[in-house]
Amino acid sequence: MAQQAEIHVSRKIVEGVQAPSGDQPVTPAPHLRQQVWFATxxxxxGTAPSPTFEWSLQGAYAHEGKTATGTAHVFLAPGHRNLERPLILADGFNYGPSDLPGLWKHFDKKEGGNFLTRLRDSGIDVILLGFDERHTYIQANAGVAVACIERAASERIGSEPLIVGGVSMGGMITRYALARMESEDHDHQTGTYFSWDTPHNGAWIPLILQQMAYFFESFIPEEPGHPKQAELIRSPAAQQLLWAWVENSKYEGPVATSSKLRTDFLRELASYGNFPMRPKKIGVANGHGAGVGLKLTPGETAFDWKNRYNTVSAKALVQPDKGESEPIGSMHIALEIRRSSTTAVPALDGVPGGTLGSFGMVAQALGIEVDERFDSTCFVPAVSAIALDFDPATWDVDPALDISSLDRDRSDLDDFLCDGENSPHSEPRRALTDFLVNHFTR
Structure with a gap:
């Protein structure tokens, strides 16, 4: 039986360091303020066109007493006066409300293949689906997706099947929505499901950086009306998406099953069959498909910083590869220092996958200069984005697997394509755009 992935924290009083006086602030960095860490x-x-229609949507059902809301921007294809060939693209993981004009500009970049313009020019009506709280429960926002699917089906002229999917968490939201609709004998009228760098089996943010978000947050003055820096990490969406998660900077114990929200979500999704069965399922991944990871050495130091008074410090290591009680970093303010280590946690920072500037974001917030090699780590491992068939809780898989040599039946998707390098998470890449457009326009 595989050893359980865990985190350990030791705490001690720093000797030989005086507590700061009134002219020696304990603020981690002079410019540090309450801002949401890891939010993009x-x-x-760029510019975004005005939508043909705008829909205000309310979730088709409540989850945990919450009925989510959202907005859809509808862009009819040239020559269409009504919906004829609807494609729904759901927004992904982030904090706060969706920015639909920004979502258009992101996916219609020229260097990325003008994904949305090409879809419209081929006769497909594009519906961008946004959520008023991207960081809330996946199930709640899936209710908004159901409402969007129902409206698109009801307003469509003709019987062309819908194309439904999303980017990042948007792929999980629509996956859940379609699977639940099928389990309830609710006809979603969808012929194709698609995902773009979706963490089907989980995403990754370095555990030491999660701890720092919590740790330094309490030493920063609150700003009324502004969320705290760990709000995205502690959100329901993060708990449900991240394979490894910690609830605070002192937490010790299992990391893959530390949140009941994730274990409950996985159990509920499994009860609906894990994936919708009726549509064809395709996906793309921003990770390298041939097992080539990032140039990060497990256990090496990404940054090691302390302020000039030696009253505040932060050290972060690249995640070691499994092992027992392997150091991952430390942090301290005033007299207390906390050192963290992990057991049986794979070296996910450098595996093939869509990247996020995790170390770079934290370093910038703390005012630390780091080598650009350490700016980004893997966020969505390629093996997760292509829905390779493995346990999303135990992660009994080699995350650096050469996917290009695998049979397609190893994935829960019917077809998929990986990028030729490890590109930023959800970044439109011409090869990925071509792959999806070709599937949708056959």
Missing amino acids: EDVRA
Whole structure:
């Protein structure tokens, strides 16, 4: 039986260091403020067309007493006066409300193959689906997806099957929505399901960085109306998506099953068959498909910083490869220092996958200069994005597997394509765009 993935924390009083006086602030960095760590900024460059229609949506059902809401922007294909060939693209993981103009600009980049324009030019009506709280429960936002699917089906002229999917968590939201609709004998009228770098079996944010988000948060003055820096990490969406998660900077124990929200979600999804069965299922991954990872050595130091008073420090290591009580970093303010280690946690920072600037974001927030090699780590491993058939809780898989040599029946998707390199998570790449457009327009 495989050893359980765990995190350990030791705490001690730092000797020989005086507590800071009034002119020696304990603020981690002079410019540090309450900002949500690991949230990506909205796309500002470029332009987005005005939608033909705009739909205000309310979830078809509540989850945990919450009925989610959202908005859809509908862009009819040239020459269409009504919906004829609807494609729904659901927004992904982030904090706060969706930015649909930004989502358009992101996916319609020229260098990425003008994904949305090409779809419309081929006669497909594009529906961008956004959520008022991207960080809430997947099940709640899936209710919004169901409402969008129902409206698209009811307003469509003719009987062309829907194309439904999403980017990042949007792929999980629509996967759950379609699977649940089938289990309830609810006709979703969908012929194709698709996902773009979706963490089907889980995503990864370095555990030491999760701990730092919690640790330094409490030492920063609160700003009324502004979320705290660990709000995205502690959100329901993060708990349900991340394979390894910690609830605070002191937590010790299992990391793959530490959140009941994730174990409950996986159990519920399994009760619906894990995937919708009726549609054809395709997906793309931003990770390298031939098992080539990032140039990160497990256990090496990404940054090691302390302020000039030696009253605050932060050290982060690249995640070691399994082992027992392997150090991953430390942090301290004033007299207390915390050191963290992990057991049986794979070296996921450098495996093939869609990347996120995790170390870079934290270093920038703390005012630390780091080698650009350490800016990004894997966020969605390629083996997860292509829905390779393995246990999403135990992760009994080699995350650096050469996917290009595998039979397609090893995946829960009917067809998929990986990028030729490890590109930023959800980044439109021409080869990935071509793959999806060709499938949708056959």
